[in-house]
Amino acid sequence: MTDAPAAVASPRTTGTLFAGSGRDRPRLALFLNAGDPSFDVLERLVLALDEEGIDCLELAVPFPNSVTDGPTIHRSARRALEAGVDLASTLSFVARVRPRLSHLKIILLADWRHTVRALPMDAFLGAVGQARCDGLLLHGVPPRARPGYYVSAHRAGVPIVTTCFAGSSPATMAQAARNASAYLYLVSHFGTGEGAGPPDPARLATVIGALRKLTSVPIATGFGIRTGADVWAVGEAGADAAIVGSACVACLERALSADRDPVADIRPFLDALRTS
Numbered sequence: 001m002t003d004a005p006a007a008v009a010s011p012r013t014t015g016t017l018f019a020g021s022g023r024d025r026p027r028l029a030l031f032l033n034a035g036d037p038s039f040d041v042l043e044r045l046v047l048a049l050d051e052e053g054i055d056c057l058e059l060a061v062p063f064p065n066s067v068t069d070g071p072t073i074h075r076s077a078r079r080a081l082e083a084g085v086d087l088a089s090t091l092s093f094v095a096r097v098r099p100r101l102s103h104l105k106i107i108l109l110a111d112w113r114h115t116v117r118a119l120p121m122d123a124f125l126g127a128v129g130q131a132r133c134d135g136l137l138l139h140g141v142p143p144r145a146r147p148g149y150y151v152s153a154h155r156a157g158v159p160i161v162t163t164c165f166a167g168s169s170p171a172t173m174a175q176a177a178r179n180a181s182a183y184l185y186l187v188s189h190f191g192t193g194e195g196a197g198p199p200d201p202a203r204l205a206t207v208i209g210a211l212r213k214l215t216s217v218p219i220a221t222g223f224g225i226r227t228g229a230d231v232w233a234v235g236e237a238g239a240d241a242a243i244v245g246s247a248c249v250a251c252l253e254r255a256l257s258a259d260r261d262p263v264a265d266i267r268p269f270l271d272a273l274r275t276s
Helices: 039-051 072-083 085-098 112-116 121-130 144-154 171-177 201-212 227-237 246-257 262-273
Strands: 029-031 055-059 104-111 133-141 159-165 181-189 221-224 241-244
Touching: 029 039, 029 072, 029 201, 029 221, 029 246, 039 085, 039 262, 072 246, 085 121, 104 112, 112 144, 121 144, 133 159, 159 171, 171 201, 181 201, 201 221, 201 227, 227 241, 227 246, 227 262, 246 262
Parallel strands: 029 055, 029 241, 055 104, 104 133, 159 181, 181 221, 221 241
Antiparallel strands: none
């Protein structure tokens, strides 16, 4: 990444993500790896998500062997990497599709070790802003690098998604709450999302209540969210949004394996998520 453009302000105002969410019916955020399915199909899929009123897409720059993901997302990342998908092609895709969206926001997910560590941070953040990403979730940032990253991202006007676990220490939760400017991703379980059990509303409600005292940004909960009942449980716990990862990737994988149109298959999947 050379000759990156200067950092630009985010194209949205912090706080508009998940606007109007209710306690009993949170908004929906989905996870996908960029380039799986192919960018041509993914473009139609993203436009369909916008039409369906999905609030947010966490679009990952694919990277191998994520310790927080299970085999479904690993296979997806591997397919995208084998197709040559990287940071540049992902940002180019976002820049092309983002102006056509009326509702859906795109959060870029990038891995510190495999994608970001070797890049000048200001150049990277400038490219993220120039592509009109609505925010950035930087995966696996080591503790020593977080303060500098937070300062640089806030200065660049790139909204940040921070993460913490439901079982994180008070200090970790406070840091995540203090630095989140897009939303706070509350991970419901340790381990991998694909292997996680369904959300526990009572446990999550206690954690979300404590986080509400520390931040005014939306709180989105993920890991183990597969069904409409799971989405409902997250809403009962007070989250603004439910994040669906492996189940969404698996839906598209089944469509591709059966030579069906993933865009056609995603609509009944979304309808099921909206049904408790």
